[in-house]
Amino acid sequence: MPGVTEKASELFAILAREYRRLPPLRDLGxxxxxxxxxxxxxxxxxxxxxxxxxxxxxxxxxxxxxxxxxxxxxxxxxxxxxxxxxxxxxxxxxxxxxxxxxxxxxxLDWLKGEQPEAQDRFLDSLEALDAYMIHAFLLSLRETDEVAFHQNMSRVLQRIGLVSRTGSPSKALEGIRAIAPPDDLASFQAVLIRLGEELCGPKVVQCERCKALPLCKYGRGRG
Ligand code: SF4
Known part of the structure; x- marks a missing residue:
């Protein structure tokens, strides 16, 4: 039986094949x-x-x-x-x-001086970016690679069984940080957020189209 870290790496490999890894962003305007x-x-x-x-x-x-x-x-x-x-x-x-x-x-340099909520609101108001793109962009404004909470990512990992179900974002974030493959944190978060946006929504769940199904407790339980 693989441990949670190995399972998280396997999940990342599957989703990175499906959605692709992100290019590096920090050197760009x-x-x-x-x-x-x-x-x-x-x-x-x-x-x-x-x-x-x-x-x-x-x-x-x-x-x-x-x-x-x-x-x-x-x-x-x-x-x-x-x-x-x-x-x-x-x-x-x-x-x-x-x-x-x-x-x-x-x-967009002025964005650097804004609070995270204001940055997020502005990017969302452009109506051209997916949630995972906004998350990746905001991470690129930080000095070091990090994991930041996102509802989509937390929901997907809880359904798969890699993070304990909890109503607390800070507890969920702790769990996500513990399993995130350190070599490409931005892509790991992006593929999960995208999965949560496109197939694994809060109400509509399309497990039959999901590449993570073989690893997913919730999906396999649905038959
Ligand atoms: S198999 Fe279903 S529940 Fe599991 S991650 Fe995919 S869409 Fe979500």
Whole structure:
């Protein structure tokens, strides 16, 4: 019988194959981090980074991307090697436009001085980012790699049986920190939050589509 740490590593390997690991973010400017997170959805880190480089080469700056038609952005997404990149191109442009509409600027440096709740509210209000992207971005603002509480992650790990069921976020966070594979904390949290968002919701649970089912106490119990 594998221990909880081994089971957590196995779970991470399964989910990282399904959803991919995140590219490193800290060396980038803040808007670039968000763009890279959008690009890396369902893409390898290398392909997403190559697409970001291509966008930088093809557009003078992100303001030019903001005012360009989607088909021009699509052309620059060739390094992703995905079929239809128009939704991604549209989302990139929407993100940049929303940042500009809200602040009349494309700099996000001011976010660093805000409280975590205000940062979270602003990112959510852009209506272009998934919950796991917001979490990964906020983690990238911290100086060191960490695990931060997120309801989706806690729910998934409790259902799987890797973290004890508790109503206390701080207890759940303790349990998550104890099992999180230290080599890639950001990706570990991102894949779990994404699973919690897409398949393992508070009310709607789609175990039949979930790659974690073989490891999941709750899912297997549902028959
Ligand atoms: S198998 Fe079901 S309960 Fe378990 S993690 Fe997947 S969706 Fe959630």
């Amino acid at each position: 803040l808007l670039d981090r968000l763009l890279l997170l959008l690009l890396s959805k369902d893409a390898t880190a290398q392909r997403a980074q190559a697409a970001l480089e291509r966008l930088r080469r093809d557009f003078v700056d992100w303001n030019e991307l903001r005012v360009s038609p989607v088909f021009e952005i699509q052309r620059s997404l060739e390094p992703l090697e995905e079929g239809d990149v128009s939704p991604k191109a549209d989302r990139l442009r929407r993100l940049v436009s929303r940042v500009f509409e809200k602040k009349n600027s494309l700099s």
